[in-house]
Amino acid sequence: MDDKSKEELIREVNLLRQELKSLQACKEKAQEAEDELKKNREYIQFLFNYVPNAVFSVDAHCIVTSWNKKAEEITGYPAQEVVGKTCTVFAEEPCNDRCGLFSNNNGKPIIKSRACKIRRKDGKMITISKNAELLVDKDGQMVGGIEIFEDITAGKETEFALHCLNKNLEMQVQQRMAEVSNMNKVLLAEVSAREKMQKDIQDANERLVRILDETISALAFAVEKRDPYTSGHQRRVEQLVAALAKEMKFNEEQFAAVTTAAIIHDIGKIYIPAEILSKPSSLTVFEYNLITVHPQVGYDIIKNIEFPWPVADIILQHHERLNGSGYPNKLKGEEILFEANVLIVADVVEAMSSHRPYRPALGIDKALDEITCKKGILYHPKVVDACIDLFMRHGFQFIDAH
Template sequence: MKNIKSKPKHKKNRKSYEDLKRTISLERKLLQILLDNIPDAIYFKDDKNRIIRVNRFYAEGFKLPIEDIIGKTDFDFFPKDQAQRMFEDDTYVLKTGKPIIGKIERTLLPNGTYNCVTTTKIPIKNKKGRVIGTLGVTRDITAYDNTERTNLEMIMNSLKVLDKILETKDPYTFGHTRRVSLIAERIAKELGWEKNRILELKMSAELHDIGKILIPLEILNKPGKLSDLEYKMVQEHVQQSYNMLKPYSFPSQLPETIYQHHERLNGKGYPRGLLSDKILPEAKILAICDVLEAMISHRPYRQALGMDITLKELKENVGSKYDKDIVDVVLKMISENNNKPFWLNS
């Protein structure tokens, strides 16, 4: 029987190695084809936040060949402050191993315009579970953002129409709600609130007295003291406002904020006698703005009380009626404006 000669071992290993190389090369090509056909910017970064791989959509956004992007960082393509925020997000993912999902931000394009995007960043881990880089996916939602802005403009225009109706019936309430909105906006900005939350607060301020449209004008503008029954009718504007707004698709807390704007920290407000921990931060701001503007302004039933008496009311009732942090912000802004109403400058 003849011996069958087997192939040399090194030739088998070489063939296996070549097969493995071809398989890896094919998988890399397939991955790149997949990435290049996704209409989102996709990018991989190493543990130093350097770009190590991008898809075609990402490169086309900068009008650069891919090889001119690899090895660089966001600081090479974006304004410094914008790149710094991106760097901080990447570093957060690297250090914590936690993803950032669906962050909405505005980015400056090479042509000098801004677009609105949503960005997700996830950690890339090795076999031992150590984070060695990040994968980012950024989607352009500018068209959606523009639609939402158009819808928002429609809402705001509707509010202006409503303001005009209120002005026709009760010019005092109209001016009051507008000024309360300005005060609330300034306070929220000073507290560092983000813009969408500030916008919701402004809308709450614009609508907080909408229920007064159902109160007889002779009661709203009555000179002198109201009877107990009349005063109760005025108080009911809070419930009326809530009932009018609750059925519609306003931001989630807007009707509740308005419902609470006459509540006080000590539970002696109305209509529900809520204590501090049950009152929304937005309602705490609105309560102070409402009192501040009302006291300093002329009303049908009395002259303006002036800044000194108004500040005394706030200072003497900090912690019992009014939130200390908010009052401190108000006092600071009034002091910086030479003890004059800062909102009149807006």
């Protein structure tokens, strides 16, 4: 082999090495995209199972494709007996044109807060209130539908009206879930385009952040709708927390952590009976002990969401006190996160200044007297000073969240 042939061979080998390196980089990026999509699916499944209502989806032929735990509980049908069959398997009355999936008019929503009868697996007739919506692909073509329903057999008319409001809200959560699912399909279809992959993943992440924010707000609203006496409480607490964080010059990460925790700090109350939350008299020992569990329940709900900040820990600690008299873990002093101390003060001030079922509003002055008298005992001194300054010097006022 002459020198020229050797040089050509070397060049070809080098070109092959470069191509292999490029292919390896593409493989790594594709794996990153696949990992991100897996996380998205796990998060969607988490929401699907924690939504406090029955939810199921169908394809374009009305074949059931998913069936959550609450649907199993209400109907008595386990998922394995429903998935793969038509959605009329448990219907007492045929839907016909009222379904929307069979209609030429595919306007949205196709069903809104409609009551109908179904027969449970044990033969018992029950009445449900349901909302339904179409699912469409990226081209706007119908690919199926999603329905949320709730057993209202023993409900009163006033309770039913409140449930309808919750259904509309929870429908929005499910629509966001459907958007995420469709978005994942689009991403999977486009990962082969190497030059567009990075931009697609970045766009998807930004959209997921927006959807997460909207979902958090929806969950917060759902909790407050169960307790009309504290409606708007979490949002007003978030207003004061945001103002305190700015006053105390929190960095961007601290600000995001404490304001995110504030807007959902009572998420654990979703598991407390509404009649206890709105009880107009003193709580029994049992009822009080049940209330004290809500920070731990909130922590358990939020801990598996991969926030870049300690949101779950802040929620867990928002009823702790400096002297160890709080709950659920009786933490003291520096054992309590500083961000949690900010939420603690804001929560107390808003709660005292607002109406509760067992007492009228005490007013801002009483609330400020409370944190001033117990500064350094129950409440962090720096946070108390910042809060007093915020109201007295800057004239802070709560804005009605409704």
